[in-house]
Amino acid sequence: MTxxxxxxxxxxxxxSCSLITSYLFTISIQISIPTAxxxxxxxxxxxxxxxxxxxxxYMSFLALEPEYGTVDYPTQITFSIQDFDNxxxxxxxxxxxxxxxxxxxxxxxxxxTFRDVGDFxxxxxxxxxxxYQIVLSISNANNNTEGxxxxxxxxxxxxxxxxxxxxVSGCSCTRTIFNVSISSSFGDIRNILYFISIISPIxxxxxxxxxxxxxxxxxxxxxxxxxxxxxRTNHTATxxxxxxxxxxxxxxxxxxNTKQNIKYCITLLALAGGLVHLIVFPEHGSIHVYYTIFxxxxxxxxxxxxxxxxxxxxxxxxxxxxxxxxQVRKSTYRNTMAVNLFGFIGTAVLVGLYTYSVIYPPPLxxxxxxxxxxxxxxxxxxxxxxxLVGIVFIIKWDKSTYQHMTMKIKY
Numbered sequence: 001m002t003x004x005x006x007x008x009x010x011x012x013x014x015x016s017c018s019l020i021t022s023y024l025f026t027i028s029i030q031i032s033i034p035t036a037x038x039x040x041x042x043x044x045x046x047x048x049x050x051x052x053x054x055x056x057x058y059m060s061f062l063a064l065e066p067e068y069g070t071v072d073y074p075t076q077i078t079f080s081i082q083d084f085d086n087x088x089x090x091x092x093x094x095x096x097x098x099x100x101x102x103x104x105x106x107x108x109x110x111x112x113t114f115r116d117v118g119d120f121x122x123x124x125x126x127x128x129x130x131x132y133q134i135v136l137s138i139s140n141a142n143n144n145t146e147g148x149x150x151x152x153x154x155x156x157x158x159x160x161x162x163x164x165x166x167x168v169s170g171c172s173c174t175r176t177i178f179n180v181s182i183s184s185s186f187g188d189i190r191n192i193l194y195f196i197s198i199i200s201p202i203x204x205x206x207x208x209x210x211x212x213x214x215x216x217x218x219x220x221x222x223x224x225x226x227x228x229x230x231x232r233t234n235h236t237a238t239x240x241x242x243x244x245x246x247x248x249x250x251x252x253x254x255x256x257n258t259k260q261n262i263k264y265c266i267t268l269l270a271l272a273g274g275l276v277h278l279i280v281f282p283e284h285g286s287i288h289v290y291y292t293i294f295x296x297x298x299x300x301x302x303x304x305x306x307x308x309x310x311x312x313x314x315x316x317x318x319x320x321x322x323x324x325x326x327q328v329r330k331s332t333y334r335n336t337m338a339v340n341l342f343g344f345i346g347t348a349v350l351v352g353l354y355t356y357s358v359i360y361p362p363p364l365x366x367x368x369x370x371x372x373x374x375x376x377x378x379x380x381x382x383x384x385x386x387x388l389v390g391i392v393f394i395i396k397w398d399k400s401t402y403q404h405m406t407m408k409i410k411y
Contacts, residue, residue, distance in 0.1 A: 058138045060176040069182040074125040079136055081118030089118035093139040096122060101131035126182045134178040135165050141172060209264060216260055259397055261388050267310045269387040276301030276380040290364055298350060306345050312339060319401050320349055333402050344391045347384045354381050356395040
């Protein structure tokens with residue numbers, strides 16, 4: 001009994017640590033990601049960012065596509081200009097300069113241009129690998145109409161290069177400096193490392209799951225053979241009863257086998273759902289920073305649940321505990337039921353929120369429209385619906401088995 005209690009204490013500590021880690025990570029994400037990045041197409045984590053050099057009226061953000069930059073073809077440079085309340089900015093004039101970081105030489109300039117909205121794209125093919133600085137200049141003039149800027153633009157279509165990139169002397173403007181790194185292979189190397197870091201623990205877990213499954217299957221087959229041999233040793237007078245008992249034992253063994261298979265499916269489905277949420281959070285995180293927090297929390301909870309379920313499978317199930325240890329059996333059954341209910345309620349909430357978001361505008365949506373139905377969303381919810389079905393089956397099986405064992409002891 002002490003061993004069983006210690007096991008569940010360890011499981012409780014594991015899931016508590018997982019939830020606390022997810023919470024701290026999402027809080028750090030919330031602090032480090034400005035809300036204005038919601039105007040970008042995805043949440044950038046490389047070659048992005050902004051600052052407030054010049055202390056003018058605007059705050060700017062940048063994203064590259066491809067995000068790692070390349071010298072093989074033109075790179076899309078996306079800018080998002082906001083005010084300090086993270087509101088859209090309209091009717092602005094901008095100038096964009098590109099400098100080499102090492103030499104400080106300006107290698108390209110996009111002249112002053114009037115823009116209807118502060119979110120816009122530019123395209124530039126970087127000449128060689130290395131570090132660059134992109135300077136976005138935004139006029140602080142009264143930008144209500146294009147006509148009011150004509151005199152300013154005609155006299156200053158392109159500012160001269162500067163040794164101090166953030167210098168605004170002689171220019172009534174706000175300057176934002178972005179540091180970017182351009183490489184022909186860094187993106188591939190980084191993606192490969194991400195892939196290895198994700199696939200390695202999954203592969204290890206798969207190996208452990210496979211070995212555990214084969215071990216339990218062999219044990220069940222061995223028990224079935226022993227029971228069959230015992231039945232064959234019975235006398236002829238008990239043949240009919242022996243056939244009946246053998247059929248019942250075989251049916252019970254098949255039922256346990258089925259349950260074990262479903263348990264493995266639940267573990268894999270929970271892990272798969274968590275990985276899908278990890279994959280899609282950059283796109284949804286660009287809509288609103290709290291979407292990032294929600295998706296990362298959901299991913300952490302699903303992965304923690306999958307690992308927790310796997311650890312429970314390694315422990316002794318309640319239906320294998322002898323009648324003499326009724327209290328241990330009862331405690332094990334309740335703990336197992338609590339884990340199943342945790343997974344069922346959490347998964348049902350995720351499915352319900354997705355269903356709501358594709359019918360009605362989700363909370364905090366900046367566009368106030370329902371989300372588009374996409375393949376990734378349908379795939380993730382299909383996994384979660386299958387997970388719900390598996391959990392319901394296990395709950396009903398456990399409840400029926402426990403009630404049967406309880407009634408057997410009473411009578």
